[in-house]
Amino acid sequence: MKITDIHITPIAIADPPLLNAAGLHAPFALRIIVELVTDSGLSGWGEVPGSEGTRQALEQFRDHVVGKDPFQLNAIFAALTESATGEARGTAPWDQRQTVHVQSAIEVACYDLMGKAIGRPVVDLLGGKARDRVPFAAYLFYKYEGAGGDFGLGLDESATGWPAARQQAALDAEGIVAQAKAMVDHYGFKSIKLKGGVFEPAVEVESMIALQEAFGKDVPLRLDPNALWKVDTAIEYGKKLEGVLEYYEDPVRGQENMAAVAKAVDIPLATNMCTTSFADLPGSVQWQSEAIILSDHHFWGGFRASLELARFCRTFGRGLSMHSNSHLGISLAAMVHMAAAVPNLTYDLDTHYPWQDGDIEIVSNPLQFVDGTIAVSDAPGLGVEIDREKLAELHEKYIACGLTERNDEIEMQKVQPGWTFQPTRW
Numbered sequence: 001m002k003i004t005d006i007h008i009t010p011i012a013i014a015d016p017p018l019l020n021a022a023g024l025h026a027p028f029a030l031r032i033i034v035e036l037v038t039d040s041g042l043s044g045w046g047e048v049p050g051s052e053g054t055r056q057a058l059e060q061f062r063d064h065v066v067g068k069d070p071f072q073l074n075a076i077f078a079a080l081t082e083s084a085t086g087e088a089r090g091t092a093p094w095d096q097r098q099t100v101h102v103q104s105a106i107e108v109a110c111y112d113l114m115g116k117a118i119g120r121p122v123v124d125l126l127g128g129k130a131r132d133r134v135p136f137a138a139y140l141f142y143k144y145e146g147a148g149g150d151f152g153l154g155l156d157e158s159a160t161g162w163p164a165a166r167q168q169a170a171l172d173a174e175g176i177v178a179q180a181k182a183m184v185d186h187y188g189f190k191s192i193k194l195k196g197g198v199f200e201p202a203v204e205v206e207s208m209i210a211l212q213e214a215f216g217k218d219v220p221l222r223l224d225p226n227a228l229w230k231v232d233t234a235i236e237y238g239k240k241l242e243g244v245l246e247y248y249e250d251p252v253r254g255q256e257n258m259a260a261v262a263k264a265v266d267i268p269l270a271t272n273m274c275t276t277s278f279a280d281l282p283g284s285v286q287w288q289s290e291a292i293i294l295s296d297h298h299f300w301g302g303f304r305a306s307l308e309l310a311r312f313c314r315t316f317g318r319g320l321s322m323h324s325n326s327h328l329g330i331s332l333a334a335m336v337h338m339a340a341a342v343p344n345l346t347y348d349l350d351t352h353y354p355w356q357d358g359d360i361e362i363v364s365n366p367l368q369f370v371d372g373t374i375a376v377s378d379a380p381g382l383g384v385e386i387d388r389e390k391l392a393e394l395h396e397k398y399i400a401c402g403l404t405e406r407n408d409e410i411e412m413q414k415v416q417p418g419w420t421f422q423p424t425r426w
């Protein structure tokens with residue numbers, strides 16, 4: 001089997017006005033969909049966060065992919081090593097490196113092809129199922145009213161339940177508890193995460209305490225200020241969150257600062273910001289910067305790298321879960337296969353999917369949440385079927401929206417003129 005072509009399609013997907021440490025989500029999020037076509041008539045699919053830089057990097061990688069056998073991953077990636085690029089993840093909550101995203105998009109699409117070629121699900125190529133269902137957590141956001149503007153989710157006055165809550169504002173503890181109840185009722189999630197770094201720490205701590213009062217002590221809770229707090233602040237408020245949080249996600253920036261908070265506060269620390277690459281692992285061991293690593297095949301460079309990370313976690317006593325960004329069903333399917341294959345997955349996974357779930361999906365057989373979990377597909381490859389018309393429609397939206405990079409600061413300035421992102425705010 002040989003790869004004969006690669007199609008790289010940037011798309012824009014409807015996204016509600018969610019607040020975070022970097023500002024505000026635009027009415028659409030950007031993704032790139034990669035299709036590898038083979039001489040045997042198969043298509044393999046990958047999905048990664050969208051940016052013009054990543055699109056160009058994928059284009060430049062075309063010649064390393066076309067003509068190759070998708071089973072020969074070492075040959076495909078021989079020219080692509082993270083160390084050769086010296087890229088940094090940046091200070092934003094999301095990872096801005098291109099090389100790892102290129103690797104992830106191509107590798108996932110190759111696994112989809114391998115699975116389709118031999119008639120086995122991707123999970124079987126990663127060692128087989130360690131679990132039949134993968135558990136996810138509710139992912140809450142402070143947000144303004146709205147649900148993705150004119151780009152797909154619109155405002156539906158007749159909506160009820162979660163579709164109604166998805167468009168409502170949530171700007172305080174009461175709003176967050178209402179959002180949590182609607183999301184948990186709809187999807188059955190058993191753990192809850194709040195995206196912090198938006199308001200003064202005291203406000204966010206109040207939301208977490210309100211969530212515990214509403215859901216009880218048995219529902220695991222997490223708060224993620226995306227590294228915006230100073231060490232002293234994180235310790236002061238961390239102490240108020242002892243007995244409330246299951247884990248404290250990236251309260252501060254950098255491994256050394258995380259280690260200082262970890263020593264002072266009796267809550268496990270988790271990260272998708274300070275330990276995000278293999279080059280960071282020696283520092284993780286030296287500093288003991290976190291107890292839990294939130295893996296992500298999009299920025300660790302694919303499935304094989306994620307399995308290597310899982311081995312590190314097992315060896316060095318780290319818990320393991322998964323991070324997410326706004327995404328569609330190809331990424332969700334990849335996350336489910338990946339998570340199903342990792343024996344030491346110790347926490348319910350993040351997913352932004354409820355914020356996108358609905359009529360914007362390019363997968364015509366989307367995965368369904370039951371009791372907060374998704375069943376691992378037995379269909380060949382990733383098990384997703386792509387609706388090509390929808391894909392073309394979302395590409396048109398990408399062109400129409402004119403955005404080529406995620407920039408939450410510019411979006412925030414539209415509602416709060418003069419607002420600027422500060423890597424450390426409180």
Ligand code: GKR
Pocket residue numbers: 018019020021093094095195224226272323324325326
């Ligand atoms: O979607 O606004 C967001 C999040 O802040 C996201 O970009 C982060 O990468 O979810 C992420 C996280 O856990 O840090």
Ligand code: MG
Pocket residue numbers: 224226249250271272273323
């Ligand atoms: Mg995080």
